Amino acid sequence: MSEKCNEVLAELEAFVDGELPPEKMGEFVDHLHECPPCLHRADFQAKVKEIFRKKCQRASDPPETLIVRVRQTIRSEVRYTDEA
Numbered sequence: 506m507s508e509k510c511n512e513v514l515a516e517l518e519a520f521v522d523g524e525l526p527p528e529k530m531g532e533f534v535d536h537l538h539e540c541p542p543c544l545h546r547a548d549f550q551a552k553v554k555e556i557f558r559k560k561c562q563r564a565s566d567p568p569e570t571l572i573v574r575v576r577q578t579i580r581s582e583v584r585y586t587d588e589a
Contacts, residue, residue, distance in 0.1 A: 509536055513543050521550045 513536050519525045520533055537544045 506542075507540075510540060510543055513537070513540070514546065517543075517547055517550055520547065521554055 513520075513533060516525060516529065516533065520530075525533060537547055
C-alpha cells in the first residue's frame with residue numbers, strides 16, 4: 506500500500522460523507538480512478554453507510570401500546586424512587 510493510499514484511506518470517511526474539502530476532492534478522485542483497492546474500499550464504505558441509513562430510518566411511530574407501557578414503567582420507577 507502506497508503512502509497516497511494511506512492518505513486516501515485516512516480521509517475516506519469524510520469523502521463518503523461528502524465532507525472532504527473541495528481542494529482535496531480532485532486529487533482524491535484521481536487516486537480512486539487509478540487505484541482499484543482504494544476504489545473498492547470507498548465503494549464498500551459507501552454501501553455500508555447506505556445500509557445503516559436505511560436500517561436506522563424510522564419507518565413509523567411505535568405502537569401506542571408500547572408508548573403506554575413505557576410511560577407506565579417510567580411513572581412506577583419515579584414513584585418507587587420518590588418513596589425510597
